[in-house]
Amino acid sequence: MSDIEGVYEDLEADVSLEEFREAVEAKVEQMGGLADEETAAMLVAHELGESDVGGVADVEPGMEEAKFVAKVTSIGEVRTFERDGEDEDGRVVNVEVADETGSVRAAFWDEHAEAATEELEEGDVLRIKGRPKDGYSGVEVSVDDVEPDPDTEIDVQVADTHTAEDLSLGLSNVNLVGLVLDTDSVRTFERDDGSEGKVSNLTLGDSTGRVRVTLWDEQADQAEELATGTTVEVVDGYVRERDGSLELHVGNRGAIEEVDEDVEYVPESTPIDDLEIGQTVDIAGVVRSADPKRTFDRDDGSEGQVRNIRVQDATGDIRVALWGGKADLDIGPGDEVALADVEIQDGWQDDLEASAGWQSTVTVLDSDSGDGESGDANGGNDANSGLSAFADDGGDASDSTTVDDAGGAGTDAGPSSADDGATDADVPVDGEEIEFTGVVVQAGDPVVLDDGETTMSVATDANVGLGEEVTARGVVRDGRLEASDVF
Secondary structure, eight states, X not given: OOHHHHHHHTOOSSXXXXXXXXXXXXXXXXXXXXXXXXXXXXXHHHHHHHHXXXXXXXXXXXXXXXXXXXXXXXXXXXXXXXXTTOSSOEEEEEEEEEETTEEEEEEEEXXXXXXXXXXXXXXXXXXXXXXXXXXXXXXXXXXXXXXEOTTOOOOOOOOSSBOGGGOOTTOOSEEEEEEEEEEOOOEEEEOTTSOEEEXXXXXXXXXXXXXXXXXXXXXXXXXXXXXXXXXXXXXXXXXXXXXXEEEEEEOTTOEEEEOOOOOOOOOOOOOGGGOOTTOEXXXXXXXXXXXXXXXXXXXXSOEEEEEEEEEEXXXXXXXXXXXXXXXXXXXXXXXXXXXXXXXXXXXXXXXXXXXXXXXOEEEEEEOOOSSSOOSOTTSTTOGGGOGGGGOSSOOOOOEEEEEOTTOOBSSOOOOOSTTSSOOGGGSOOTTOEEEEEEEEEEOSSSEEEEOSSOEEEEEOOOOOXXXXXXXXXXXXXXXXXXXXXXX
């Protein structure tokens, strides 16, 4: 038995003896006679052993070479480019591959690119050898050699469209359909080369959860053009991590566009009585009180702003600090609100406090569900939006206005008071005796009733419960109904 065969027998790598001999000969030649066959064989065996990885998740930039088996989940289009000093254009196609541990983009070049488009299909299992590097959207493997491996089974679902729950770090070529829950203003920045870039954010929700979407450059303006409640599709996005959370990014190769599809978004809120310091949670309820906005000077000399509101659900109440642009929101007593990704902190006098910062989403809910004409013109009025899951009184939350950090509103939530869109004949006159029926959205002093179009403050000693439908009869004084009877 030769020295080469002896080393090969101890080798735990998927390579034939003939391929191993060729690699040893190449190594001897590379070393210029400084290594005999046995030494060269040991060097090659070491390199082969290091290149095998346990799974896609082990592929990292900086590795000289990586070998792994993965399933094709999507195939991009062939792109051509000019090579310096060469007449023939180069070709490349990006293929998304994955196994049970993760996913990675594999770049197929030239003849491999042509073969990929002509012969590959989604669901094919490949044995890949290539050089990992930091790519445009995460780790990317430049493929040197590839062959089909139909005998290996990989439990990865191939899907045309991802959901928020499907997303994982490093995933690219992501298509996702979701409901716009929140939008942000466009921000500009200067790149290292002196050029100006643009970035913005929005939040999308689907039946599995929600995800923050970052839009770059040409796509950034979409955040100011899309209305909340609109259904959109993200095309060719990629997943990055920020502050421990996954984000879906859309660059110049991707797109985001409105689509005519029904998307169900059903958030889950945590009862206020169950909140604990350090949690980041979703809460919902009725605004009991709202303080004036306050401004303050930051350490860097810039001006900040904050506004406190108190939110109550069926289990308790909590003060919520609205920071930045959220302090400009038109929120007052009686409004139903949903607050996503708020941080629970230790507040004043050891009371818990919720902080709604840049990562949070604030939604003002309109409980009107009876006139059949509510909702916006962008498809956001379907009850399948699931926003009613936030409301304690069972009202239809499909008429909603989600507002962003800049205080901008996406869709019109409809009239919420007698002065908002009503005619003069609809406004009660001081001294007039009226009868008003509505849902109790504040059970304190005063009681606040909402009939879906009008919010009415009622002075009464009657014992009413939050979410209960009652009728109050009495005389209007200074815009408040002084009730003589509540039933």
